[in-house]
Amino acid sequence: MTLKGAQFGQGGIVAAVTLVVFAVFAVLLDGFAALANAVVLVRSVSVLGILATGMAIVVIARGLDLSQVATMAAVSAWMLKLMGGGLPIWVALLAGLALALVIGLINGALIAYVEMPALFVTLAMGFLIFGAVRTGLLGGDMLVYLPESAQGLQVLGQGAVLGIPVPVFLFAGVALAAHFLLSATSIGRFIYAHGDNSETARLTGIPVRPLTLLEYALSAAAGYIAGLIMAASSGSVDLRIINSTLNFDAILVVVLGGISLSGGRGGIGNVLAGTALIGTLLNGMVIMNLSAEVQSIVKGLVLLGAILLDNALHPTDEEVMRQGDI
Amino acid sequence: MIRSTLRTLLAGALAAGTLTAGALSLPASANAQEALGASRAAIEARQRFNAAFEGKTIAFVPITMGIPLTITWKDTIEREAAELGMKFVMRDPNLDMGAMTQAVSALIGGKPDVMVVHNPSVQLLAKLLKKAEKAGIHVIQINMASNTPTSAYIGADFYRIGKETAEDIVAQCGAGSGRSGKVAIVEGDPTSSVSMEEVTAAKAVFAEHPEIQVVSSQPGYWDANKAREITASVLTQHPDLCATFGVWGIMQLGAGQAIKEAGLTGKVLNYANGGGPQVICDSIKAGLIDKYWSFDAKLQGHDIMTAVKMILQSGAAPGELRTVLYSDTNVITADNADGACWQMPGQ
Missing domain, CATH: 3.40.50.2300 (Response regulator)
Structure with a gap:
């Protein structure tokens, strides 16, 4: 945590880059700077932002969650299925939350107690969730629709208060809660200590293993909320999202914002900066009507640039060498 | 002792079973015509089939x-x-x-x-x-x-569907319609033949009508959420959009949601196509899609x-x-x- 200066370094740089990109788009593209477009911009990254907030907690603790999007899609699809089967909405919502938390706890337990690497545990868990939920709970369906009886849920995705879409409020709420947890509670301090140096954290009496369970449960919970918004927005859940790059986009936002993969550094401010840059880029590229290939080149270059910056600001040192890179 | 008794019993049961089965199938094999057809030609046709x-x-x-x-x-x-x-x-x-x-x-x-x-x-x-x-x-x-x-x-015939959809859009949004002529296309996966055929056909039709302006042609990768996001961005940019055309209905439901969220239902026409499952007809009745080419x-x-x-x-x-x-x-x-x-x- 002595590197707080460096962390703000990247977050600040990204925020500045975002402003520059925004200004360029605002000058070049008609209607980009309009308030309505700003609302659309934030609205369109709210799901990604929520996922990235959960991911940030895990990454700060020097972990990684590659099963977050699988959790998101599988749990929300199951909830819609339950509602379609006649279960009251709130029961289905609770059941979904419980399933998400269980998945997170299993991830955490395998990483903390069995001491398997997070990368492989969560990668495998992603496959497992996809297959098991699809065959076991969805009867083989890839596409599940919001049933007629649960149309009220659409408010979460399509509603607006004072002209601001509900997903934006949910993103703000999740970000605030995570910020409070990380910066104002002892658990938050413990998470930083865990990521900074797990062994030292343990030696100083921090319950590192139960803490790991909490971290992955929070990441899964973020997936749960993001899944709810997604299901409510389009009125359906399409399990194909699991095969998309969304999970990596969430990691991209986290790293881009300046939360180092070597753990212990960064905060929710960084997530916001990363989300803002990605949102601005995506929105601007859609308005410019760039082709898919060009968009993918831009995204790839931005990620490489961010990792380069991360490397320059947090060069490989003795501590990283000893712990090994992710 | 017990085993041999069992074996005898089993053999007896089997023999009885075979006999019964044989007796039952006797009429069929005796009169093959009934199983295969009445005339020689019909019998041969059935046998070939x-x-x-x-x-x-x-x-x-x-x-x-x-x-x-x-x-x-x-x-x-x-x-x-x-x-x-x-x-x-x-x-x-x-x-x-x-x-x-x-x-x-x-x-x-x-x-x-x-x-x-x-x-x-x-x-x-x-x-x-x-x-x-x-x-x-x-x-x-x-x-x-x-x-x-x-x-x-x-x-x-996705080329034909793309062409017919585009021609309908020209009729609704083109010269003399009093509308903006602005059209957005939501592609699928750009490497899929479905997307390639439909988009090529539609663009060829639009190219003949200078009053039609394709303001966006972005891949939605068969994903309703992506279609929703793209369409929401396009709509803030072009609130006077006349029509959006998605190459697959389930994906294009997302575009329909974006139009609904923007309060433009009925003003921005939503075109799609697909295999015609019930969820599509429900959505058409709910106003999410205006016109849908169905290939049952x-x-x-x-x-x-x-x-x-x-x-x-x-x-x-x-x-x-x-x-x-x-x-x-x-x-x-x-x-x-x-x-x-x-x-x-x-x-």
Whole structure:
């Protein structure tokens, strides 16, 4: 945590880059700077932002969650299925939350107690969730629709208060809660200590293993909320999202914002900066009507640039060498 | 002692069983005409028909199960194959391109007589389909074509759908309509034949009408959420958008949600197409989609089996035939949405 200066370094740089990109788009593209477009911009990254907030907690603790999007899609699809089967909405919502938390706890337990690497545990868990939920709970369906009886849920995705879409409020709420947890509670301090140096954290009496369970449960919970918004927005859940790059986009936002993969550094401010840059880029590229290939080149270059910056600001040192890179 | 008694009993039971079965089947074998037909010609036709399919295998490899199209195709193929006495096998690659090539390779090794494939892109299976034909397997492609032509392509004429949709858009948004003429296209996966055909056809039509301006043509990758996000961005940029055209209905429901969220239902026309499951008709009635070209997936499943019947009876070797069966298409709007869609099998 002595590197707080460096962390703000990247977050600040990204925020500045975002402003520059925004200004360029605002000058070049008609209607980009309009308030309505700003609302659309934030609205369109709210799901990604929520996922990235959960991911940030895990990454700060020097972990990684590659099963977050699988959790998101599988749990929300199951909830819609339950509602379609006649279960009251709130029961289905609770059941979904419980399933998400269980998945997170299993991830955490395998990483903390069995001491398997997070990368492989969560990668495998992603496959497992996809297959098991699809065959076991969805009867083989890839596409599940919001049933007629649960149309009220659409408010979460399509509603607006004072002209601001509900997903934006949910993103703000999740970000605030995570910020409070990380910066104002002892658990938050413990998470930083865990990521900074797990062994030292343990030696100083921090319950590192139960803490790991909490971290992955929070990441899964973020997936749960993001899944709810997604299901409510389009009125359906399409399990194909699991095969998309969304999970990596969430990691991209986290790293881009300046939360180092070597753990212990960064905060929710960084997530916001990363989300803002990605949102601005995506929105601007859609308005410019760039082709898919060009968009993918831009995204790839931005990620490489961010990792380069991360490397320059947090060069490989003795501590990283000893712990090994992710 | 007990064992030998048991054995005797069992043998007795078996003999009795055989006798009964023989007695029951006696009339049928005694009078073959009743089982096969009344006239000599009918008997021979039936014998030829049965011999073409008896004990043969049909394999089905969709890009994934669990979506309305593939569920319906599988249901029809499996049922009709059973009626023909054919063995049905399926591999579900779950949208994993690697798994799909592996599944097709493994099937080629197992040599089914017919293989029905659903190409995610024009290139992915191009080489493997050639290999399958060389190995003596008839290949039927369903809805999404490969660069390699095979015994049959069965599916919608997506070029025609793209053209007709675009012509309708020109009529609604073009010269004399008093509307902006601004059109957005939501592509699917740009490497899929469905997306390529529809987008090329639509753009060719729009190019002849300078008053039509394509303000956005972005890939939605078959994902409703992506279609929603793209359309929301386009709508803030062009609130006077006249129409949006998505190459697949389920994806384009997302565009419909974006139009609804922007309060522009009825003002921005939403065009799509697909296999016509019930959820689409419900959405058309709810105003999420205005006009939908439907290529009835149930009929397509039947078309596949009709092609199988023709191909196997023709005696042609794999690689000899190059046929195309475009699916019957009809247009669904709010006026005829009642009963125009099909329920999923088992519902």
